[in-house]
Amino acid sequence: MFAALIGTGSYLPGHPVGNEDLAARGIDTNDEWIVTRTGIRSRHLAESGTTSSEMGLIAAQRALEMAGIAASELDLIIVATSTPDFIFPSTACLIQGKLGNKGAAAFDVQAVCAGFTYALGIAEKFIRSGGHKKALVIGAEVFSRILDWRDRGTCVLFGDGAGAVVLAASDKPGILASAMHADGSQNGILNVPGQICGGQITGDPFLRMDGQAVFKFAVRVLADVAQEVCQAAGLQPSEIDWLVPHQANIRIIEATGKKLGVDRSKVIVTVDRHGNTSAASVPLALDEAVRDGRIQRGHKVLVEGVGGGFTWGAALFEF
Numbered sequence: 001m002f003a004a005l006i007g008t009g010s011y012l013p014g015h016p017v018g019n020e021d022l023a024a025r026g027i028d029t030n031d032e033w034i035v036t037r038t039g040i041r042s043r044h045l046a047e048s049g050t051t052s053s054e055m056g057l058i059a060a061q062r063a064l065e066m067a068g069i070a071a072s073e074l075d076l077i078i079v080a081t082s083t084p085d086f087i088f089p090s091t092a093c094l095i096q097g098k099l100g101n102k103g104a105a106a107f108d109v110q111a112v113c114a115g116f117t118y119a120l121g122i123a124e125k126f127i128r129s130g131g132h133k134k135a136l137v138i139g140a141e142v143f144s145r146i147l148d149w150r151d152r153g154t155c156v157l158f159g160d161g162a163g164a165v166v167l168a169a170s171d172k173p174g175i176l177a178s179a180m181h182a183d184g185s186q187n188g189i190l191n192v193p194g195q196i197c198g199g200q201i202t203g204d205p206f207l208r209m210d211g212q213a214v215f216k217f218a219v220r221v222l223a224d225v226a227q228e229v230c231q232a233a234g235l236q237p238s239e240i241d242w243l244v245p246h247q248a249n250i251r252i253i254e255a256t257g258k259k260l261g262v263d264r265s266k267v268i269v270t271v272d273r274h275g276n277t278s279a280a281s282v283p284l285a286l287d288e289a290v291r292d293g294r295i296q297r298g299h300k301v302l303v304e305g306v307g308g309g310f311t312w313g314a315a316l317f318e319f
């Protein structure tokens, strides 16, 4: 029994916001600095009332449409997000309610930028166990809400959006291998170290990052986890048709591709237009490449992510 990807969908809010637009809004930055260090040229930023569940719903509807199944057929809904609408209920339950599905298991996964790869691996295991047949996996984020817009070292890096896939039990491949890992000792290099307590914010409610430590950690674990799933599936990285990495920084993407020996032409890149959308980045990039015809049925695709925690994960599937 395999978990096969039968649909993808995505959603980006509003219009692209360019690097010079950020400078025009009073951030002490410029296009040259951002492009040279990150490859980011623009990102989408949600309006103040837009939530992860609203964006995730649209991505989910598009994925269900491609899959050709009704929301009522789903028996599992997992949402990867670090920017949920509420403390509870989960964003997955909110999207389930908006889709009109009743009865599916629905829960959120918190693994920050690795969240989608975690959610995909969890859904695969639920399906392979035989307990579930049709799963919706969503990554949805409004990171613009947790950015300190006075911190130019972080606020220029992120964007908002959502992506989704539909998985179905199948006797044909399918996800061939998946992996997920964490190292909680690294929690200090990327975090939002705040909380609401008794109606007050305690700690710091904004994203904080040691950029250089994150860079080094990300390149190492992304190459390792890609090797791990390739080995589990009996493939060499060079045999992959497409690498869809977490879209944080073009230099991390290029360094990982080089370490793996995957040609640049096989790497899907959206970071230039999306920025880092955390758990939404991989399904957004995947959907773009499926819809523009680069990723086709039968292709072998490796998706991978790394994020705060630190967490990291990957999945290798035949589309």
Ligand code: ACO
Pocket (backbone or CB within 6 Å): 028, 029, 030, 033, 034, 037, 038, 113, 152, 153, 154, 156, 157, 190, 209, 210, 211, 212, 214, 215, 218, 246, 248, 249, 252, 276, 278, 306, 307, 308
């Ligand atoms: N515009 C202009 N100048 C800036 C900006 C900005 N937006 N941000 C920082 N600077 C300045 C700094 O103030 C500093 O100036 P100084 O030398 O006068 O003090 C200078 O640029 C260098 O700053 P550094 O932070 O040392 O810059 P660095 O070369 O390390 O690049 C960056 C920073 C791009 C964040 C890099 O460390 C990086 O790519 N790290 C990876 C982090 C990442 O991708 N995180 C995404 C989230 S994590 C994830 O998704 C896994």
